[in-house]
Amino acid sequence: MSTPALEIKQVSKVFIKKERAKRFLNTKKEKVVALSGISMSVSRREIFGVLGPNGSGKSTLIRLLSTLLLPDSGTIHIFGHDVEKEPFAVKRLINRVSVDAAFFKKFSPLENLAYAARLYGMPIRQAREKMRKIMLRLGLKEETFTSPMENMSRGMQQKVAVARGFLTSPTLLLLDEPTTGLDPYSKRDVQAFVREIREAHRATILLTTHDMEEADRLCDRIAIIDEGKIIALDTPQGLKRSVSRRNGQDATLEDVFIELTGKKMEEKEQDK
Amino acid sequence: MNPFMKEMRVAYAFIERNINLIKRYWGWEVVWLIYSLVNSLAVTYIGAGMEKITGQTLDTQYLITYLLVGTLIWSYLSVIFYSISEMIAWERWEGTIEYTFMAPVSRATHLVGTTLFAIIYGILRTLVILIIVASFFNLDLAGANLPGAVLLLLAGSVSFVGLGIVAAVLPLLYPERGAQMTNAAAAILLLISGVYYPVETLPAWLQVVSSASPATYVIKGMRGCLLHGQSTRSLLSIVFILIAAGTAVIMVGLFIFGRVERYAKRTGRLKRSG
Structure with a gap:
């Protein structure tokens, strides 16, 4: 069996947020859990989607894969190379669009x-x-x-x-909301290009997006992440099927998101 | 292609980027050049006016050259210091820091590119200032040891590269105020290095501190070369000390930078906004 393009095992990341308290030089420290024990594996040439509201940990995940952050615990391997121990080997294989x-x-x-x-x-x-x-x-x-x-x-x-x-x-392309701010025509251009890249360069693509339609159209598998945890991982069809079965109606990815997180994407964003 | 040439090609990315930054921010360059030029003139005129200030007969020509050497060498060394110490601050300000740190480039290569640019840019800029300031005064450098001065200047650059690396850590550690902290570090070097006055003028404890600044030796040696025609042979020991100390500071600087980069990655400080 070939080495997976990406293998994440039990990765956690916590940030310490310092807030200046009323008294001079007195700071209050608050722990913000960005990722909590995430594990997943992405196969070569797969387009893998990560969905979740703002602040759910998507960008932290991308930064960890980009060698811009170090995990507090757990391991990340990209084509067999440890992100923390072999950053140069990893850097040569990846690129990122944020x-x-x-x-x-x-x-x-x-x-x-x-x-x-x-x-x-x-x-x-x-x-x-x-x-x-x-x-x-x-x-x-x-x-x-x-x-x-x-x-x-x-x-x-x-x-x-x-x-x-x-x-x-890049052999692994990290796309962090790449079509945000693009008009529908440009979005289509970029999406078609992503598919071309996968075919022509045999690239693996990890895509985070807020656009459910885009995720549905492009991704082979999708992980839904909320509050630093993966709450669902399946093919778009599999995710939709699981919700359809429960509700007895055809479901969209948006329905899946609402069902699994208990809130609409917009409400989640307002919470942040 | 051999690995050295490969790394040099990558290092050229930083040279080309800095040339493009100068082209695109040419207005800033003009303003800064005028500031440095006027500053050099103002300081040198203190020497020209010393007879009038004290009411005594003095060797004005000596004073003018003494101050001019100080101001020009400081101008050059500060270009080296700022070009390197700002390599992080610029990227943070433009928002490109994550892309540069994500690229497969070693920090040593990053530094080589930045240093080569800084030395070429510093020499050209200092020459422009020298030519203009010299037209205001009758400089007599007939007995000066110019090759020795150039040798000393290049040796001094090595130390300032090291100090620049140490200072570059500040914007990495303190995203909001790191760049201002490098200004404070440069100001301290200016005070203690005998740029405009002999270090012996300073209080005893500051004289001890001044012995740790490479600029103290560069400026003293430059004055020896340009004002007293000191021979290159007699400078060799200072040149050797400057290169050895500079290399040690670069090594320590790279080590500190590596540790701080890791800390920044651990705490999420590489982000554009910090």
Whole structure:
């Protein structure tokens, strides 16, 4: 049996939040449990979805996989490499697209992508060709390639972020709400591209999203995470079937979410 | 491609990025250059006006050169210090810190790129200031040992690279006020290193502290070269000490940086907003 793309065993992460109390230099410490004993395994070439409201632990999970955070307990292996002990081996295999398109704001898309390409040791001439191809494929116009990012719309910036994630042909691509802020056409472009990447580059994709339709359309399996715990893990059909059986009606993923978490996604977000 | 060339290619990412930052923030560069230039002129004019201040006959030319050497060397060393200490602060401010830390780049390579840029940029910037300031005064550097001065400057850069790495830890530890804390560190170095006055002027306890600052030796040696034509041979011991101490500080700096990076990853301080 081949090594799974991703194997998470009993991972927990707690943050200490310091709050300044009334008296000077007196701080109050509060423990925030971001992840609590998470375990899951993702197969090679799988598109694996993680659903959950804001603050449920999705981004913490992505940061742990990206080597930007260290787990308090448990282990994470990416293609057999321990994230904590072999970060360089892991870094060479992954890339990430996050919800906030973080760039050098005054740089153009080409300058930002060239920086990323150099960091990953890509030959620059080859990388420039690839950048153009990906950006055109994502519907960005050639004339925007050299203008500062700060003059671009949020959606266009997000497309450049997606291009940066795909540029290095990662074996494991971490997509943290990649289509947030995109119009429906752009969303479709990105979603089609995600599928292409999986087929053409044999990539494994971990996707977090608030968009149930997107998760349903793209994911082979989905984990629903709430308050740092996985509360359900199955194929989209399996999840919907389990709720349909209980209610006696056809269920959508949104229904599954409401049923399992006891609240609507929007209500959960307001709680945070 | 051999591993060294591979790493150098990655290091070039930071050089190219910093060149692009200068191009895109050229207005800031102009403002900062004017500030440094005016500052150098203002300090040097203290020497020019000393006869009038004291009402005594003094070697004004010596005083002008003495202060000019201090201000120019400080300008150069502070560029090295800030370029390296701000490598984290810039990324945090732009919001790209997570992407850079996620990339398969060792911190040593990150540092090599940042240092090479800082040295080239610092030399060019200091030369521009020197040319303009020199046009205001009649500088006589006929007896100066210029190659020795350059050697000393490069040796001094090594120590400031080390100090820059140690200071770069502050924005990693304190996302909101770390960058300001590096300003305080630079100000202390300015006070104790004899930039504008001999360190012997300081109280005894500060003189002891000043012996720990590499800038003290660089500035003293530079004055020896440029004002007294001190030979390169006589500088070799200082050059050796500066390189050895600088290398040790770089090693310690990298070790501290590695530990703090791990702490930041443990506590979630790499996030853009902190």
